[in-house]
Every structure is written in structure tokens, then in C-alpha cells.
Amino acid sequence: MAKAVESPAVTGGVLVTVAFLKAQMDAGNDHLGIFVPLVLDVIDRLPLSAFTVGDIQLALSTTHNVSMPTHVIATLLRRIAKKYIELRAGIYKRIPGAEIPKSSVDAKKQQIDQGQQRLAEELRLHARRRKLEIASAEAALDLLYRFLEFEQVALLLDSPTRDEPVPKIGQRERSVVAEFIQNIVQADLALRNVLRAMLEGLVLYHAAFLPDFNNAKQRFRHLRVVFDSSLVREALGYMGPALKTLSREAMDVLKASGIECAVFDESLDEIRRILAMYEGHLGTPKGCAELKPSPMTSYFLKQRYTPADLVEMSALLERDVASAGFHILTCPPRQAKYTAGEKELAARLKRPNTKAEIDMEPRVIHDVDCIAGVLTLRRGNRTNRLEDAGVIFASDSAAVIKTVKDWWREDEEEKVVPPIVHIRVLTNLAWLKKPALCGDYKIQELVAL
Numbered sequence: 345m346a347k348a349v350e351s352p353a354v355t356g357g358v359l360v361t362v363a364f365l366k367a368q369m370d371a372g373n374d375h376l377g378i379f380v381p382l383v384l385d386v387i388d389r390l391p392l393s394a395f396t397v398g399d400i401q402l403a404l405s406t407t408h409n410v411s412m413p414t415h416v417i418a419t420l421l422r423r424i425a426k427k428y429i430e431l432r433a434g435i436y437k438r439i440p441g442a443e444i445p446k447s448s449v450d451a452k453k454q455q456i457d458q459g460q461q462r463l464a465e466e467l468r469l470h471a472r473r474r475k476l477e478i479a480s481a482e483a484a485l486d487l488l489y490r491f492l493e494f495e496q497v498a499l500l501l502d503s504p505t506r507d508e509p510v511p512k513i514g515q516r517e518r519s520v521v522a523e524f525i526q527n528i529v530q531a532d533l534a535l536r537n538v539l540r541a542m543l544e545g546l547v548l549y550h551a552a553f554l555p556d557f558n559n560a561k562q563r564f565r566h567l568r569v570v571f572d573s574s575l576v577r578e579a580l581g582y583m584g585p586a587l588k589t590l591s592r593e594a595m596d597v598l599k600a601s602g603i604e605c606a607v608f609d610e611s612l613d614e615i616r617r618i619l620a621m622y623e624g625h626l627g628t629p630k631g632c633a634e635l636k637p638s639p640m641t642s643y644f645l646k647q648r649y650t651p652a653d654l655v656e657m658s659a660l661l662e663r664d665v666a667s668a669g670f671h672i673l674t675c676p677p678r679q680a681k682y683t684a685g686e687k688e689l690a691a692r693l694k695r696p697n698t699k700a701e702i703d704m705e706p707r708v709i710h711d712v713d714c715i716a717g718v719l720t721l722r723r724g725n726r727t728n729r730l731e732d733a734g735v736i737f738a739s740d741s742a743a744v745i746k747t748v749k750d751w752w753r754e755d756e757e758e759k760v761v762p763p764i765v766h767i768r769v770l771t772n773l774a775w776l777k778k779p780a781l782c783g784d785y786k787i788q789e790l791v792a793l
Contacts, residue, residue: 357409359485362545363456363538364449369548375776376420378548382408383420385447387429393438397421408449416552459538460485466535470524476516487513491521492543492790525790543790551776563602563777564731570718571670572739573611573710575767577618579668583639590789594771595669601774607665608675608717614710616658623654675717682724683716688755692747711744718763726760730773733761740767 361382368378386403387395397417404412421429421436428442464484471478478484490513513521529535571579579595581588595605618640625631626649635641657664665672678686693708714737721735730736739745745766752762771789 358549359460359489359542359545360453360457361408361410362549363460363541364453364545365548366541366545367452367456369544375548375551376416376423379412379416379420379552380424381447381449382410383417384424384428384444385449387438388444388447394435395437396435410549413553456541459534460542463529463535463538464488466528466532467521467524470528471520474520474523476520487517487521488539488542491518492546547772547776564774565602566604567602567731567733568604568606568671568721568735569598569738569765569770570606570608570673570714570735571611571767572714572737572741573607573614573618575738575740576607576611576665576668576670577615577640579670580664582643584643587639592668594767594789597771597774597778599669601777603770603774604671605669606671606673608673608714610675610710610713610717612661612665612672614706615661617706619654619658619661622649623651623658626654627651673717675713676720678716679720682720682722685751685755686712686716689715689748689751692751692755693744711748715748715763722763726758728760730761730765730770735763736761736770737764738767738770739764742766 364382365378368381369375373380382404383400386400386407389407390399390403397414400417400421401412401414404410404417421431425431428439428444429436430439431437461481464481467484467488468478468481471484478487525539529539575591577583578587579591598605622635622640622644625635626644632645635645662672690708690712693711694705718735718737722733725732725734727733745764748764749762752758768789
């Protein structure tokens with residue numbers, strides 16, 4: 345039998361089960377309740393009436409392809425105790441005469457599997473048209489799973505990952521799957537619903553591995569999220585309508601869970617510096633050719649923006665930022681008792697060829713100032729729960745986030761919530777608190793990205 349582990353499974357076979365979990369959530373069950381039918385199902389299958397948490401963990405892994413943490417399983421068993429089971433000397437036993445209701449898990453999973461098989465065959469057909477052969481429906485589902493892990497779930501909730509990494513997905517495979525989702529799935533409501541159940545089910549599944557899983561539905565307590573300038577530029581539409589829509593919807597999800605969306609005035613200064621750079625280049629063909637390729641460059645060139653347009657955008661920046669739903673904050677003066685190793689952080693953020701402090705890049709100065717501003721606003725608040733952090737800096741730069749977290753853990757020797765978070769980690773946590781209210785957000789996010 346397969347060995348159960350304390351981190352999410354990484355096999356395509358898990359997709360039917362996570363979609364089942366999503367269906368349980370749609371039926372009105374809470375974050376714990378969605379797992380109860382699976383636990384009851386495996387208890388009813390056990391050959392003996394006495395069992396341990398480890399027995400259930402292994403049975404869930406082998407029967408339903410999901411790995412569950414022991415502490416979550418113990419919580420689930422406590423939930424169904426007194427009705428079906430009892431605990432004696434560390435061993436659970438079926439209560440004599442307490443009959444577990446006939447399970448409908450297999451029937452529901454079979455129905456879900458039919459939809460996923462159709463999705464898999466449609467992906468195989470699309471891939472064949474693109475000269476990519478996928479051997480079987482199972483291989484197609486595994487490819488979809490790897491795509492979702494690569495695009496979405498790896499950052500999902502900062503939940504643990506297995507010792508064995510998720511199998512790599514090649515660039516050609518990524519392109520084919522992305523095109524399939526964009527052009528085929530989007531146009532077919534049935535396929536869209538199947539993919540949505542997979543994606544949202546994966547979020548719910550990964551949530552079980554959060555240290556504070558039992559409080560997943562608890563609202564954020566007056567959390568203020570300070571957005572990085574790149575996220576603000578997305579929300580203003582500087583990178584095109586798709587990312588603008590995604591950013592605005594992300595803000596709606598955050599606000600629905602009690603989060604205040606803010607931006608430091610220093611980030612507005614950085615945006616103005618970027619606009620001034622484009623203003624200096626967009627006036628001539630030579631200047632346009634010298635622009636670094638980026639979503640912002642591509643959109644500005646496609647829309648034929650002129651230097652005059654950039655001047656107007658800069659002049660109206662505060663108004664547009666406020667209209668987008670951000671609160672503009674003055675970055676507070678640093679206070680030594682709240683901030684410490686900024687030189688070490690700057691050294692970590694600098695590019696290798698930037699040595700002297702006088703040559704510090706504006707990008708590095710901005711990032712260090714924002715982190716220091718967040719720590720100053722926290723005023724020494726230290727917590728292990730993001731919901732109680734008070735203030736946090738949100739970015740979409742995986743490199744910057746990793747660097748800041750490494751500095752926080754290694755240089756500052758801190759184990760509490762760091763001052764930075766990935767925006768997609770944050771929106772997933774916020775979505776978890778109100779999945780019904782947030783509707784199609786997760787699938788729209790995937791398509792936009």
C-alpha cells in the first residue's frame with residue numbers, strides 16, 4: 345500500500361477527489377465538513393472495527409488518492425465521535441449498533457469522473473491538432489494537474505510541498521494546455537464547470553495543510569494590504585484590460601473578506617519614474633526599440649501611446665489610483681525599534697553587479713522602504729496568523745518575496761508572519777473565506793494569467 349504523507353498528493357488521480365470536495369462545499373458543508381464523507385467511507389471499508397489515525401490517513405491515500413495531515417484527521421474523527429466511533433486508550437472503535445450511512449462517495453465520484461474524462465479527451469484532440477500526442481485520458485488529466493500546479497497551486501496557500509517535486513511541465517505542453525483553456529474550455533460551459541471544480545477543489549484540498557486550517561473561514565482582522573507598484577499598474581490598466589480586470593476582481597475578493605487595499609506614496613513615485621521613462625522613449629522609433637520587453641511595453645506600443653499621453657497619466661495618477669479603490673498612505677518615517685537589518689535586506693535585493701551603496705537601484709530603495717514602512721506600521725505586532733498581522737506588503741514578484749522571506753528568517757531570525765506575501769496566496773486565502781460569494785473568480789484568474 346502507498347505511504348501516506350503530511351503534504352498534498354501530486355498525482356493526477358487526485359483530481360476526481362478534489363472535485364468531489366468542491367461539490368461538498370457547494371452543498372453547504374464547511375471546510376472540515378467536506379472531508380467527512382471521505383472519512384466515513386474509509387471507516388466503513390476497514391476490515392476491523394478498531395483503528396488509529398494512521399490507519400485512516402493511509403486508507404484515504406490508497407482509496408481516494410488524497411494525503412491528509414494527521415491533526416486534520418484527528419479533528420475530523422472528533423467531529424463524528426459519539427455518533428459512530430469512540431476513542432479508548434488512543435484507539436478508535438466503531439460504536440456497536442451505530443451504523444454508518446450508506447456511502448454515496450463512489451457514485452458521485454463516478455459522475456465527476458465522466459466529466460473529467462470528456463475534458464481529458466477534448467484536451468487530447470486539441471493537442472493532436474497542435475502536433476502533440478497525449479497517450480491516454482489519464483495522461484491528459486495528469487498534464488492538466490501539472491499545469492494547474494505550475495500555474496496556480498505551487499503558490500496557492502504557502503502549504504507544504506512534498507519531498508518529490510511536482511513533475512515538470514515543458515513550455516510546449518504549457519502552451520498547448522493554456523490555449524486549450526483559453527479557446528476551448530472558455531467556450532464550453534460544461535467543460536468550464538469541470539475545470540472550475542478541479543481548480544477550486546485543489547484550493548480547498550491544499551487548505552487542509554495550513555497550520556491554522558480550523559480557522560480558515562475566520563475573517564481578516566483589520567488587515568491592511570499595501571500593494572506593490574506593479575500590482576497598482578495592473579489595476580490601472582497599464583498592462584492591458586485582462587490584467588486590469590483580474591486585478592480589480594482580486595481587490596473585490598480581498599475587500600469582501602475584510603481587507604483594506606492601500607498603496608504607499610513611494611510606490612506612486614516609482615510609477616511616475618516608470619511613466620517618465622516611457623515618456624522619454626515613445627516619441628521616436630529608436631526609443632521604442634530600446635524599451636525592455638514587458639506587458640506594459642507591449643500594451644503601450646499596441647495602443648500607440650504618445651509622450652503626451654504619459655504626461656497626462658502621470659498628472660492624474662493620484663486620482664486614478666483612488667478611483668481604482670486604493671487608499672494612498674504616506675510611507676511612515678523609520679523607527680529603529682521596529683526596523684532593523686535594512687542594509688542586509690538591500691544587499692540581498694541588489695543585483696550582483698551593483699556594489700556601492702551610492703549605486704543602489706531605485707527598485708531596491710523602493711522595496712526596502714516599503715518593507716520598512718510595513719514593519720513600522722505594525723509597531724512591533726508579532727503573530728503567526730496572517731489574519732492578525734495588521735499590515736502586509738503584497739507583491740507578484742516571486743524573487744523579491746523569496747528574498748525578503750529569507751532575510752526575515754535568516755538575518756532577522758524571525759518565525760512570525762513576514763512583512764510580505766504573494767498576491768495570489770492572499771487572494772486564495774481570501775477566496776477560502778467566501779468561496780460562494782466570489783463566484784467564478786478562480787477560473788477567471790487562471791484564464792487571465
